Amino acid sequence: MVDLLDRRLLFVTGKGGVGKTTISAALAWLAAERGKKTLVCEVDAKGDLADFYETAPTRFEEREVAPRLWAMSMDTEASLKQYLSLQLKIPLVARIGPLAQMFNFVASAAPGVREIVTIGKLCWEVRERHYDLVVVDASAAGHIVGQLAAPQAINQLVQVGLVRQQTGWMLDILGDAATTGLVIVATPAEMPVNETLELIDRVRDETNVVLAGIVVNRVLPELFGRAEEEVFERLERPESREPLEKRLGGSLAPLVEAARLTVTMRRSRAEHLEHLRAEVDPAVPMLYMPYLFFRATGLRATHQIADALSAELGY
Amino acid sequence: MGGPETLEGLLTSKEIAIACGSGGVGKTTTAAAMAAMAAVRHRGKVLVLTVDPARRLASALGLGGFGNEEKKVDEEAFKAAGVKPRGELWAAMLDTKQSWDDLVRRHAPDATTRDRILSNPLYQNISGKFVQSHDYIAMERLYEIHTSGDYDLIVVDTPPTRNALDFIEAPRRMADFFSSRLLRLLIAPYRSRMVNLASRPFYQVADRVLGSQFLEDIAEFFILFQTMYAGFVERATAVERLLRDKRTTFVVVSTLEPAPVSEAEFFIQVLTAKRFNLGALVLNKVLPGYLLDEEADELAARLGDEAAELARIEGLASALDTDEEQLTRVLREVAANFRNFATVARREAGMRRDLQVRPQVVATAPELEDDIHDVSGLLGLGELIWG
Numbered sequence: 001m002v003d004l005l006d007r008r009l010l011f012v013t014g015k016g017g018v019g020k021t022t023i024s025a026a027l028a029w030l031a032a033e034r035g036k037k038t039l040v041c042e043v044d045a046k047g048d049l050a051d052f053y054e055t056a057p058t059r060f061e062e063r064e065v066a067p068r069l070w071a072m073s074m075d076t077e078a079s080l081k082q083y084l085s086l087q088l089k090i091p092l093v094a095r096i097g098p099l100a101q102m103f104n105f106v107a108s109a110a111p112g113v114r115e116i117v118t119i120g121k122l123c124w125e126v127r128e129r130h131y132d133l134v135v136v137d138a139s140a141a142g143h144i145v146g147q148l149a150a151p152q153a154i155n156q157l158v159q160v161g162l163v164r165q166q167t168g169w170m171l172d173i174l175g176d177a178a179t180t181g182l183v184i185v186a187t188p189a190e191m192p193v194n195e196t197l198e199l200i201d202r203v204r205d206e207t208n209v210v211l212a213g214i215v216v217n218r219v220l221p222e223l224f225g226r227a228e229e230e231v232f233e234r235l236e237r238p239e240s241r242e243p244l245e246k247r248l249g250g251s252l253a254p255l256v257e258a259a260r261l262t263v264t265m266r267r268s269r270a271e272h273l274e275h276l277r278a279e280v281d282p283a284v285p286m287l288y289m290p291y292l293f294f295r296a297t298g299l300r301a302t303h304q305i306a307d308a309l310s311a312e313l314g315y
Numbered sequence: 316m317g318g319p320e321t322l323e324g325l326l327t328s329k330e331i332a333i334a335c336g337s338g339g340v341g342k343t344t345t346a347a348a349m350a351a352m353a354a355v356r357h358r359g360k361v362l363v364l365t366v367d368p369a370r371r372l373a374s375a376l377g378l379g380g381f382g383n384e385e386k387k388v389d390e391e392a393f394k395a396a397g398v399k400p401r402g403e404l405w406a407a408m409l410d411t412k413q414s415w416d417d418l419v420r421r422h423a424p425d426a427t428t429r430d431r432i433l434s435n436p437l438y439q440n441i442s443g444k445f446v447q448s449h450d451y452i453a454m455e456r457l458y459e460i461h462t463s464g465d466y467d468l469i470v471v472d473t474p475p476t477r478n479a480l481d482f483i484e485a486p487r488r489m490a491d492f493f494s495s496r497l498l499r500l501l502i503a504p505y506r507s508r509m510v511n512l513a514s515r516p517f518y519q520v521a522d523r524v525l526g527s528q529f530l531e532d533i534a535e536f537f538i539l540f541q542t543m544y545a546g547f548v549e550r551a552t553a554v555e556r557l558l559r560d561k562r563t564t565f566v567v568v569s570t571l572e573p574a575p576v577s578e579a580e581f582f583i584q585v586l587t588a589k590r591f592n593l594g595a596l597v598l599n600k601v602l603p604g605y606l607l608d609e610e611a612d613e614l615a616a617r618l619g620d621e622a623a624e625l626a627r628i629e630g631l632a633s634a635l636d637t638d639e640e641q642l643t644r645v646l647r648e649v650a651a652n653f654r655n656f657a658t659v660a661r662r663e664a665g666m667r668r669d670l671q672v673r674p675q676v677v678a679t680a681p682e683l684e685d686d687i688h689d690v691s692g693l694l695g696l697g698e699l700i701w702g
Contacts, residue, residue: 016338017575048574140338157437158529190686192339223648231637231645240635243628244646250614254605255653261603262652265682293655 004213004285004313005031007181009126009173011136011209013144013199014185015192019217023185023289024137025052026305032069033306034315036132039125042073043118043138043147049073052302070131076114079121086124112146112153116163116170119150123170126179141184141199148174148182148207174209181212186276188216188269193276200280211284215309216273218291220266223259232259287312321702322566322678325594326353326468329564331461331557332594333471336568337578341599344687344696345568345680346472347372347406351690352697354404355393359467362405364457366474375689376406383410383417385460388690396691405466409474414452422546428539437536450474450485451551458554483558483591486551564594567674571601571663580670595676597700598667603681606660611653619650678702 004010005027012024021042028040039062042049050057055065060075125134139147146153151167151174158164174180182203186192200211224232235241241252277286289308292301326332326349334346343365350363362385363376377386385407393400416433423429432438453474461469557563565586569579579596586593605611618625626632626642635642678700687693 017572018339157532161529187339190688221652223652224645227637228641228645228648231635231641232649234635234637235645235649243631243634244618244625247625247628248614248617250610252614252618252649254608254611255615255618255649257603258606258653258656259649261682262656293658 002178002181002212004181004183005034005036005133007179007212008132009122009134009136009180010183010212011138011144011148011181012183012185012215013138013141015141015195018185018187018192019289020140020185021046021048021137022052022301022305023183023215023217023309024135025049025302026309027183028069028071028133028135029053029066029302030306030309031133031135032066035068037068037070038133038135039070039072039131040135041071041122041137043136044140047073049137051298054299074118074121076117079117083117083120083124112150112157113163115147115150116154116167119147119170119174120166123173126173127169141195144182144199145202145206148203148209152207171208174207177210180209182209183213183215184211185215185217187218188220188273190272193272196276197279211281213285213287214276214280215287215289216276217289219273219288220262220269220291222266223262229263232256232263236260285313320675322349322595322597322676322700323352323356323702325564325676326470327357329468329594330466330562331457331469331471331560332564332566333457333473333558334566334568334597335473335582337575340568340570340575341680342568343472344372344693345566345597345599345700346470347376348687348693348697348700349566350406350468350470351404351693352701353468353470354388354402355398355400355694355697356701357402357467359402360405360465361402361468361470362407362460362466363470363472364407364409364453364460365472366409366453372688373408375693378406378408383407383413383456385465392690395689396694398694402467407460409453409456411452414456418452418455419543422543422550424542428542432536432539435536435539437532451488454483454486454554454558455550458550458557461557483586483589486554486558490548490551559591561592564592566595566597567593568597568599570599571666573666576666576670583670583674593674595674595678596670598677598679600682601679602656602660602663606653606657607664612657615650615653615657619647619654622646622650 010027012020012027014020014023024040024042028038031038040049042058047057049071053065053069053071055071056063058065058071058073060072060078062070062072065071122134122136125131138144151170154163154167184196184199186196196214203209203211223229235252236256238253241256245252280286287309289305289312292304294300332346332349334342334349336342346365347363350361353359354361365373365376365378375392377388377392385405388404388406390400393404419432419438420429423432453471457469457471460466567579567582567586569575583593583596622643623639625646626639632639632642637645680696680699683696687696
C-alpha cells in the first residue's frame, strides 16, 4: 500500500467529537515538517483549525501558517466564483446579481452541487500541483459519503452543461488509489467503532475513494504488564499496603481506585479495538494515538499528535 | 416525586423533553435513560423518539428494522433488569424518507399532484437530503405525535447537525423557503416562458453551468411543491409554537471536554436568548470526585518520587510476592496515573465553573465502564441523573 503521506489528497473524517480536526492538523504539520509543501483545508468552517496552529482565523485564500504549511477554510460561494472564472472562463460572474442566492437555492435542492464545488476546488489544487499534499479536514462521518460521491451524483442528475463536463477529471483524481485516500478517525468506544465499520462499507459501495488508514484517537496507556498487574491486584487489598501508607502518612485508596479505573477502561476499550482490527482489511494501517492528559488544543497538542503519528508511521 | 430542582421534577411536569448537544456526548443514551426512568417510576405512556441509536441499544428497545411506527418496549426487557415499570415505554426511530412521503400525502392538494411529487426523480433523490430535512422532519414528526395525544411524555433525541441549533430554526426556515422570492424567480421562466430582460444573464449563466434540462427538473419539482405551500407554512408555524410552549423543555447534554462545553454554552445562550425553555443540563462521563482530592495528589507526587525507596520497606516486596524493582515500577505507574487523571479532573472542574449560565437542574453522570446497550444499563444511568 502507498505510504499515507505519499498520497496527494487525504480526506480525514470521523464521527463528531473524535478529534478529526486535531488529526488533520497534525497530519498536515507532520507532512510539512518532512519537507512536503502542504495545504490543509477545513471544510465545515467551525474555525477550530486555526486554534491548532495558534494562528489567525483561516480564510478561503490560502495562507502560510508555518514553513511549507498552508491553511484555508472552505467557502463554497468563494469557491464557486473562483471555479467559474478560472475554469469555465465565465466573465464578470461576480456582477451577476443573485448568483450566491441562486447557488444556495439550487444547492439546497440538488445533492452534490454544494459538494462538487468543495471537491472541485480541492481536486483542482491537486491537479495543478500547487502542493505536494492536500489534507482535508472533511465533513463528519454522516456527510462524507455525499461529499466524496458528489461527482457521481452530478453525473446522474445533470445530463448536459459545463458542470457535468468537469466531473470526469475529478473522478480520475479521486479514484486513483496512489493519489487520493480517506482517513477515518475513531475512538475506542462502541459507537465510533461501529460507525467506522458502517462508513467503510458505504465508502466502498458508493464512492471510488480508497480507505488509506484508520487513526484511533485517545487510546489510554497500558499501566501494567501481566506480572505487574498481579502485584497491583495484591496492592488493592487494604492490609497489604498498610506499611506504605504508614510511611507516607496518608491513604492510598484514591490512587489505587484511579489505577483500577484506568485498567478497566482500557480493557473494555481494547475489546472494541480488537473488533475493529478484525473487521478491517489487514492492509489498511491503523494508527494509535495516545490519550492526551493536558489540554488537547493548541500547538502543543498538534506537536504531540504529529510526533505520535510519525512514530506510528515508522518515520 | 422530586422537586423542580431534579430531572424527575422537571420531566414529570412537561410533555416534551428535547435532548440537544454536540456529537459523542451520549445524547441518545441520555434521552433513552430519561424516558426509561419516567416509564419505570410513573404511570403513563412515555415515548423516546430517536434518530440514530447504536445498533445494540436499538435492538434492546425493540427497534430492529426500519420504519416510522412507535413500538412498545417489551416488558421482558424490564424483567431482565429486575423492575416492573409503572408506566409504559415506547420507542420510535425517525425514518426521514417515509416522514417526507407522509408529509407530501398530507399536504398535496389532490391525488394527481401527490403522485407526481412522489414519483418525481428529483424528489426521490433528495427527500433524504432536502434543506436540513432531518432537522425539519424530526420536529414535524414530534408535532404529529404530540398532537395525537397518545403519550404523557415524549423525549426527543435531536439529529446531529452541522450547527447544533439548526433544528429549532428548521420550521421557520422551511416556511421562509417556500415563500421566497428566489423560488418564484427561479421557476418563473419555466412557468411563463417569458423571461424578463433584466434577469436574462442570470438564466444564461445558470443554463450554461447546470444545463437547462436540470433547471427544468428542479423547476418542475418546486412548482409541484409550491402547491403544498399553504399547508406547509401553517404547519411549520404550529411546530415552532409547540417548541416554544411551556409544556416543552430543552435538556442540554454535554461532557466536560472543551469542544462539547463550548457548544453547550452556545446552546444555552441561544435557547435563553430566543426564549425557549431551558430545563436541565446533563453532564456525562464526568471523572470521579476523588481525583480532585489535593492531599491525594500530593501523596501521588511523593509516591512517584520516592517509589524506589518505598519499595525497599522491610518485607513489603515479599509480602506482595514481587521484587523491589517491579514494585517500584508498579508504584510509579499508580502515582503517574493518578496525577494524569487529576489533571484532567481539574480541567473538567474548571470547565464546569465556566458554564456560567445554568438551568435550574444540573445532573451529573460518571464515566461508565461499559457502553449501554440494554434497559438495565439505561436505568443505571437514569438513576444517577434522575434526582
